[in-house]
Amino acid sequence: MKARVFSGIQPTGSPHIGNYLGALKNWVKIQHDYECIWGIVDLHAITNYQKPEELRQQIVELAAVLIAIGLDPKHTSIVAQSMIPAHAELGWMLTCVTPLGWLERMTQYKSKAQAQEAVGSGILQYPVLMAADILLYQAAIVPVGDDQSQHLELARDIAQRFNSLYGETFTMPATKLPSVGARVMGLDEPDKKMSKSATGPNHAISLLDDPKVITRKIMRATTDSNPAVDFETMGAGVQNLLAIYQAFTECSDDEVRNQFIGLRYGDMKKKVAEAVVAALEPIQARYREITADPGYLDTVLRESAARVSVIADDTVRKTKKAMGLYTK
Numbered sequence: 437m438k439a440r441v442f443s444g445i446q447p448t449g450s451p452h453i454g455n456y457l458g459a460l461k462n463w464v465k466i467q468h469d470y471e472c473i474w475g476i477v478d479l480h481a482i483t484n485y486q487k488p489e490e491l492r493q494q495i496v497e498l499a500a501v502l503i504a505i506g507l508d509p510k511h512t513s514i515v516a517q518s519m520i521p522a523h524a525e526l527g528w529m530l531t532c533v534t535p536l537g538w539l540e541r542m543t544q545y546k547s548k549a550q551a552q553e554a555v556g557s558g559i560l561q562y563p564v565l566m567a568a569d570i571l572l573y574q575a576a577i578v579p580v581g582d583d584q585s586q587h588l589e590l591a592r593d594i595a596q597r598f599n600s601l602y603g604e605t606f607t608m609p610a611t612k613l614p615s616v617g618a619r620v621m622g623l624d625e626p627d628k629k630m631s632k633s634a635t636g637p638n639h640a641i642s643l644l645d646d647p648k649v650i651t652r653k654i655m656r657a658t659t660d661s662n663p664a665v666d667f668e669t670m671g672a673g674v675q676n677l678l679a680i681y682q683a684f685t686e687c688s689d690d691e692v693r694n695q696f697i698g699l700r701y702g703d704m705k706k707k708v709a710e711a712v713v714a715a716l717e718p719i720q721a722r723y724r725e726i727t728a729d730p731g732y733l734d735t736v737l738r739e740s741a742a743r744v745s746v747i748a749d750d751t752v753r754k755t756k757k758a759m760g761l762y763t764k
């Protein structure tokens with residue numbers, strides 16, 4: 437039997453190349469080696485206010501992006517988290533075994549809570565729901581970008597605590613990071629991770645950005661005071677651009693060195709932009725085809741939900757039984 441894999445992405449705007457290189461590209465690569473379940477985690481998205489009509493639309497659009505990048509819905513499941521009540525159900529049971537202090541220590545919680553005036557308590561519970569997503573499917577492997585590492589550690593701590601309180605119930609999930617692209621930085625601020633919530637017009641490249649827009653954003657990316665690529669002294673901005681190039685083209689370290697050493701920044705950026713556009717154009721063409729048939733996406737989401745519900749319901753039954761809750 438193949439080991440099971442789960443990972444998720446929030447349907448909050450179209451994914452950027454950080455999401456792609458940190459996680460999604462890996463998902464496509466491993467989809468035939470494992471039994472994979474990919475979550476469009478809409479219950480996580482509502483920890484921040486989302487306009488209902490937009491959220492509904494974004495869930496479907498994200499399903500289209502996931503298929504456009506190469507996930508094959510015949511072999512892997514693409515699920516909208518809210519279609520499977522077991523996520524929320526297990527989330528509550530795990531909340532009850534998670535000490536408050538563990539959640540208050542999460543760096544993402546601390547930075548999000550600071551940034552908002554009225555913080556919904558869902559932001560604090562966010563990583564417990566994430567643990568539930570993973571443990572619900574008894575996933576052995578979770579491919580994510582580096583920013584999710586702390587949440588994954590917490591998921592293991594919660595699983596361990598539950599197993600020691602109530603008996604062996606959950607598989608211990610391992611974190612899988614990509615070798616290049618685990619932390620893509622903002623083009624305008626290379627000391628900050630590329631994120632959907634940053635507002636600068638040149639901060640992130642969306643997978644669906646027009647080629648001209650992609651090129652413009654890369655040409656304007658922050659570099660440093662050197663005129664050309666110097667591997668000994670280059671700053672974070674140049675490092676980030678070369679990491680993006682390497683992750684898209686899958687060149688070795690030596691190949692990147694040989695291709696870029698001494699290249700003036702203007703030429704370096706042109707080369708990076710060409711590689712990004714070449715990788716994204718076929719994805720965008722497939723995306724246009726897929727979204728022309730919204731009925732197809734609805735079918736994919738429904739069929740996936742039906743397939744994974746069997747696993748999810750089995751785990752909820754086991755968990756309830758372990759805790760002494762009333763169940764058949």
Ligand code: TYM
Pocket residue numbers: 442443444445446447454455456457458459460475477480565566567569570578579580581582583584617618619620621629630631
């Ligand atoms: P989300 O939606 O923020 O991001 C989806 C994936 O993209 C990765 N990522 C990055 N990788 C490299 N560089 C970046 N700048 C960058 N920005 C984002 C993330 O690490 C992630 O893998 N909490 C999760 C969603 C989630 C989940 C789960 C993930 C919910 N349940 C269970 C794994 C397992 C999140 O908000 O990802």
